[in-house]
Amino acid sequence: MKKKNQKNQKKTSSFVVLRLRHAAIIAVMLAAGVLLPLTAVTKQVYLTNSSIEHKRLVDSLETLRQDSERLRLTAEGLSDLKRIESVSRKLGLDYPESDRIVVVRPKDGKPTLAQWEFLAILKRSFRKDKS
Numbered sequence: 519m520k521k522k523n524q525k526n527q528k529k530t531s532s533f534v535v536l537r538l539r540h541a542a543i544i545a546v547m548l549a550a551g552v553l554l555p556l557t558a559v560t561k562q563v564y565l566t567n568s569s570i571e572h573k574r575l576v577d578s579l580e581t582l583r584q585d586s587e588r589l590r591l592t593a594e595g596l597s598d599l600k601r602i603e604s605v606s607r608k609l610g611l612d613y614p615e616s617d618r619i620v621v622v623r624p625k626d627g628k629p630t631l632a633q634w635e636f637l638a639i640l641k642r643s644f645r646k647d648k649s
Contacts, residue, residue, distance in 0.1 A: 613643065619640065621637070
């Protein structure tokens, strides 16, 4: 009788172990059946959101490029020398006379390179003015 009980206990315990294994396998398969589609949907949502953000940034970049080009053209028009001269004449400004120019020299008396360049520009402007 003891042998029968031991056999039954072994059979019962192995049956329980098999049932637990089957239950675990079924649980894993159910989890995979739920998680895999969720992963695919999550990936698709991420790609869609990334695509929308990319489109928004491309549109923004194009708008900024257009604004930059418009501003460049405006600056180019405003910095035209003829326009600046006509506005200065309307305001009563004119080229300075030679007696109104004061050259400030450094303490050591030697002009710097920037001062020489400035003086050369002044000299050229007076030559154009008198000719």
